[in-house]
Amino acid sequence: MMGTGRKTGKTGKSGIEERFASRFLAKQEKTSAKYLRRVEELGEMPEALAPFLDTLRRVYVDMALPDALRGKTLIGTYCVMAPQELVYAAGAVPVKLCSGNYTAFSVGDGNAPRDACPLVKAVEGFCETGLMPIYRDCALMAVPITCDCKKKIAGMLAARSRVFPLQVPAGRDDGDITQYVEELYRFAGILEDVTGSEISWETLASGMRQVGRAQYELSRFLAWKKARHGLMWGTHILAVMHAASYLPADVWASSMRRLNDELEAKGEGSGRPASRKRPRLMITGSPVIFPNIKVPLLIEELGGILAADETCMGERGMSDPAVVVDESFDGMMRALANRAVRPCSCPTFADNTERIYRIRQMVRDYDVQGVVYHVLRGCLVYDFEYQLVEEVLGEMGIPVIRLESDYNEEDVEQLKIRLEAFIELIKFRA
Amino acid sequence: MNRNRKRLSMVLVLAGITLLVLLSGRIPFWTYDERVLTTDIEQFFSPEHLVRLLPLAVIILAAAAAITGICWIRKRYREQDSMRARYEGMRSSGRAGKRQGRQKVSVFSVIRWSVMVVFSLLIIFGGIFFGFTIFGIDIPVLSCPTNRSQLMESSCYFLAHLPDLFAEYDAVSIALFFGSTILFALLLGRVLCGFLCPMGLVQDLVHLLRQKLKIEGFVMTEADYRKLVPVKWLLVLLMPGAVFAGGNFCDFCPALAVSPVISGLKVSLYFSGFMMILVLVGSFFKRRAWCNICPLGLMIGLFHRLSPFRIKKEPTACTECGACYEACPMGIKMIYTEREKTDVTDWNCIMCGECVKCCPEDHALALAFAGKKIYDASRKRVVSGYQDSEEQADFGRLSGAGAEGAGGDGAGAR
Numbered sequence: 001m002m003g004t005g006r007k008t009g010k011t012g013k014s015g016i017e018e019r020f021a022s023r024f025l026a027k028q029e030k031t032s033a034k035y036l037r038r039v040e041e042l043g044e045m046p047e048a049l050a051p052f053l054d055t056l057r058r059v060y061v062d063m064a065l066p067d068a069l070r071g072k073t074l075i076g077t078y079c080v081m082a083p084q085e086l087v088y089a090a091g092a093v094p095v096k097l098c099s100g101n102y103t104a105f106s107v108g109d110g111n112a113p114r115d116a117c118p119l120v121k122a123v124e125g126f127c128e129t130g131l132m133p134i135y136r137d138c139a140l141m142a143v144p145i146t147c148d149c150k151k152k153i154a155g156m157l158a159a160r161s162r163v164f165p166l167q168v169p170a171g172r173d174d175g176d177i178t179q180y181v182e183e184l185y186r187f188a189g190i191l192e193d194v195t196g197s198e199i200s201w202e203t204l205a206s207g208m209r210q211v212g213r214a215q216y217e218l219s220r221f222l223a224w225k226k227a228r229h230g231l232m233w234g235t236h237i238l239a240v241m242h243a244a245s246y247l248p249a250d251v252w253a254s255s256m257r258r259l260n261d262e263l264e265a266k267g268e269g270s271g272r273p274a275s276r277k278r279p280r281l282m283i284t285g286s287p288v289i290f291p292n293i294k295v296p297l298l299i300e301e302l303g304g305i306l307a308a309d310e311t312c313m314g315e316r317g318m319s320d321p322a323v324v325v326d327e328s329f330d331g332m333m334r335a336l337a338n339r340a341v342r343p344c345s346c347p348t349f350a351d352n353t354e355r356i357y358r359i360r361q362m363v364r365d366y367d368v369q370g371v372v373y374h375v376l377r378g379c380l381v382y383d384f385e386y387q388l389v390e391e392v393l394g395e396m397g398i399p400v401i402r403l404e405s406d407y408n409e410e411d412v413e414q415l416k417i418r419l420e421a422f423i424e425l426i427k428f429r430a
Numbered sequence: 431m432n433r434n435r436k437r438l439s440m441v442l443v444l445a446g447i448t449l450l451v452l453l454s455g456r457i458p459f460w461t462y463d464e465r466v467l468t469t470d471i472e473q474f475f476s477p478e479h480l481v482r483l484l485p486l487a488v489i490i491l492a493a494a495a496a497i498t499g500i501c502w503i504r505k506r507y508r509e510q511d512s513m514r515a516r517y518e519g520m521r522s523s524g525r526a527g528k529r530q531g532r533q534k535v536s537v538f539s540v541i542r543w544s545v546m547v548v549f550s551l552l553i554i555f556g557g558i559f560f561g562f563t564i565f566g567i568d569i570p571v572l573s574c575p576t577n578r579s580q581l582m583e584s585s586c587y588f589l590a591h592l593p594d595l596f597a598e599y600d601a602v603s604i605a606l607f608f609g610s611t612i613l614f615a616l617l618l619g620r621v622l623c624g625f626l627c628p629m630g631l632v633q634d635l636v637h638l639l640r641q642k643l644k645i646e647g648f649v650m651t652e653a654d655y656r657k658l659v660p661v662k663w664l665l666v667l668l669m670p671g672a673v674f675a676g677g678n679f680c681d682f683c684p685a686l687a688v689s690p691v692i693s694g695l696k697v698s699l700y701f702s703g704f705m706m707i708l709v710l711v712g713s714f715f716k717r718r719a720w721c722n723i724c725p726l727g728l729m730i731g732l733f734h735r736l737s738p739f740r741i742k743k744e745p746t747a748c749t750e751c752g753a754c755y756e757a758c759p760m761g762i763k764m765i766y767t768e769r770e771k772t773d774v775t776d777w778n779c780i781m782c783g784e785c786v787k788c789c790p791e792d793h794a795l796a797l798a799f800a801g802k803k804i805y806d807a808s809r810k811r812v813v814s815g816y817q818d819s820e821e822q823a824d825f826g827r828l829s830g831a832g833a834e835g836a837g838g839d840g841a842g843a844r
Contacts, residue, residue, distance in 0.1 A: 325788060338756055
């Protein structure tokens with residue numbers, strides 16, 4: 001599968017296309033392997049971290065499906081607002097397709113407009129080349145329309161795959177929830193059509209249980225992380241969260257349980273990154289997605305620690321549970337819609353002051369000393385909110401640095417100099 | 431134009447309700463020629479007493495029929511819409527069994543339900559089981575059918591019959607009446623509604639039945655709740671006012687079909703019987719429907735600022751997920767939108783604790799008595815149903831290691 005399967009993306013390709021494909025794959029694998037190596041080189045790695053890194057290695061370096069996904073109907077989702085519970089209810093497995101891939105980005109760069117965000121360009125690149133199995137094998141792609149780029153990518157993807165755009169409301173009021181419930185009913189219908197299996201009260205309840213298991217373990221982890229600062233490298237935690245994109249929730253949950261058990265057993269003992277005093281940074285802003293983890297890696301390689309992350313592909317993406325208050329089918333759908341819209345601190349919403357409160361709370365919970373505001377070039381919605389975040393953190397006396405970056409390694413040296421200075425500044429203040 | 435039409439329809443609805451309250455004594459549901467009170471246990475189980483419970487059976491049957499009818503009509507209506515029709519079978523069919531992943535029962539819920547059941551039994555049957563007088567005080571104190579001579583706390587009856595109060599009692603008794611009523615309202619506030627009221631118990635039981643049957647409820651939005659506000663205030667006016675216009679609020683009040691009838695008072699039911707059917711149907715689809723317009727509850731709620739029972743909020747811990755608002759039977763929205771104040775007690779709040787129960791953020795919401803938190807929000811509790819029972823993953827040991835960690839079960843702190 002690994003050797004031959006990856007080259008079957010396109011039919012009847014010419015020699016040039018084949019050469020392009022092999023170059024693409026080689027470059028892609030090299031970058032991903034390099035970042036995985038850097039993740040490992042941070043050291044102080046819990047043993048139970050291995051399955052998560054293996055998953056990332058399998059998807060990005062081996063370019064194959066993880067075993068747990070073999071033979072399953074895959075549904076691609078692009079955002080926390082597409083409820084995974086519904087996908088499980090339809091007997092399929094959701095994979096998160098938001099991409100941080102540099103090689104795919106360079107392909108997509110040629111097709112998408114210059115000012116489009118790199119995430120969307122990378123997604124476009126993967127779909128365009130058809131070389132990534134996880135993109136190729138999706139029976140449906142659910143794209144919540146959270147910004148203009150996502151809206152256009154939904155249209156572009158439709159040429160190659162079945163796409164369902166989810167209309168995300170611009171507000172979070174009662175009417176918006178009602179509207180999103182309707183949207184989820186439509187989504188459920190499409191899922192049934194695609195998978196051929198029926199969504200019933202029972203399957204939805206078991207879908208919710210499946211995701212709930214993962215959320216239980218994540219909540220357990222976060223409670224532990226709040227109580228023990230510097231439990232793990234932030235980059236390692238990001239790798240754990242990114243692996244969740246390519247694993248069924250129950251498989252991820254049992255790996256997570258082993259990680260929790262190991263951390264618990266370790267207790268106060270050594271082997272924690274925080275055993276030395278390091279400046280505690282938080283990252284917020286545009287999504288940070290493997291393999292584009294240069295910013296978190298730099299933070300930790302330069303002597304800081306990523307104490308908290310407020311990005312949608314990190315902890316935030318899974319931590320809010322759906323709270324069912326009405327035990328009927330509709331009650332569960334409402335709980336899903338409510339969870340997708342109300343606690344979501346995505347800047348797609350016109351009024352997003354709740355994100356400010358969340359950042360304030362996280363600064364307090366994780367004893368954050370400095371905030372890195374990550375902006376992907378072209379990600380306007382996050383950039384819009386920088387000013388307010390800077391203002392509020394300024395009042396709190398927390399320094400902020402805005403890092404604008406793209407999916408390539410050209411700016412690494414510049415990022416390094418700025419981050420180094422920022423970390424020194426925090427050390428000096430402390 | 432549209433606005434005027436809305437106003438006009440509101441005025442018409444209010445006028446209709448006023449008329450209904452005033453004429454309720456002329457709309458018989460079940461009448462007897464005389465009033466007889468059951469006073470001992472043997473009599474209570476006698477056949478002629480059981481016959482007195484017949485109106486209750488009629489009310490329950492009628493409510494059940496109405497609920498079935500509404501479900502059927504809703505189904506027909508939705509079949510017009512292809513997208514919705516697809517899930518209609520899921521939406522309103524009864525499903526057996528508990529949903530896996532439901533959060534575990536908390537100590538607070540157990541306490542609330544036990545208090546509610548015990549008090550309802552005491553209010554209704556206390557007199558029969560314990561006699562009607564202890565140390566010269568007539569009991570049960572909160573029951574209007576068996577206890578009219580005692581002024582303390584049987585406020586409900588006298589509030590609806592103020593002329594009786596002023597005609598039959600001297601100034602000291604009247605002062606005692608208002609004093610004791612206000613004292614209880616001050617001390618307990620609407621905890622009375624959430625914990626002690628038999629009407630509340632009945633409504634919660636019907637709600638529980640709907641949850642068990644997995645039937646979809648009616649979702650009320652903020653706009654819907656706003657429409658109830660004039661109705662609430664009208665009923666507050668009518669409760670003591672009806673008697674001056676030749677009416678009798680008790681003939682309208684649905685509670686008449688609860689404690690008096692169950693306690694064995696052979697009492698004629700006028701419009702209250704029909705009201706009770708409405709309340710059963712309403713609270714089946716919308717939790718605590720009657721509480722939303724209950725005039726007595728509103729009057730007690732007016733004193734909420736002074737009650738020692740408070741809902742506390744830690745504004746930054748809140749993620750505005752709205753779970754509390756979804757769970758709130760009174761539709762209090764401010765509880766999740768408020769981001770500055772730490773006290774989010776609303777005059778409509780009945781202290782049922784549902785918001786705290788559903789809040790997934792540690793310490794974001796709490797029910798406090800005199801400044802001490804007695805029921806605290808906890809992520810651990812909300813996700814407790816998802817714990818892998820076979821593998822014995824222990825959340826508690828982990829989070830307990832932190833200062834407060836994920837917070838123990840709030841009620842355990844009592």
